[in-house]
Amino acid sequence: MRLLRQSLLLLRSELRQELRDLELVLTSTFFTLVVLGMFYLSFAALEKKHTLPAVPGLLWLTVAFVGTITLTRAFDREREADTLRALLAAPVERLAIYVAKAGSTLLVLLVCCALLVPGLASMFPAGQVFGTCPSRQSRSWSSAASATSPSAPCSPPGWPAAAARTCCWR
Structure with a gap:
């Protein structure tokens, strides 16, 4: 119960800091849009039957990269401000620190996925895979x-x- 309470307090602090400067959201959103544009330029000339198997892979590739960039950047921000030492010296479990950082990363990732899925569905004719039955x-x-x-x-x-x-x- 203590771990959950500490994680929620740290998550609230992370989200408050992110709402102040929007660093992770803007970086991740820009990266998502750039990746969408690169995928479109790479796969637009192919026929639908060739792009259909690639769309789920494009989705997960982007999610993996955005998640990695966001989580890394969340810890780098602490290192740059030299607050990571203070955070580690605080009477807080280290797992709670990681859970809070991962939670804020997950929320940023959900924002990017809200852009990514409609973007893939609209850019690629094969993107209609998100709205159709596999048996059809x-x-x-x-x-x-x-x-x-x-x-x-x-x-x-x-x-x-x-x-x-x-x-x-x-």
Whole structure:
């Protein structure tokens, strides 16, 4: 319980500092937009069938880089202001410091994902993968006979039968 309380207090302090200067949000947002532009210039000339498998990879690649940049920058800010020593000397658990930094990074990452997913969906014709049912994209999961039936399973072969019953996006 003490760890949670310390983490929440440090997270509140981190968010207050971030709202003051918006350093992490602006840097991460700019990086996300630059990456979107680079992906668009790289993949726009390809056909839809070639870009469709790349869109989820582009999403996770951007999320990984933005998360790494943001978390690194969160600790660098403490090092530059020489407050990391004071923070480590304070009667606060080190795990609470990390949890607070990771929490602020997660919130910044969610802001970037709010830009990234619509950006990928609008820039790439294959970005419509975020709004369609996987069984409608590829009928290779079901046989030709079951593809025409309205009760065709929604999950690939080998998945449990419960996965086919819980398909709700038809």
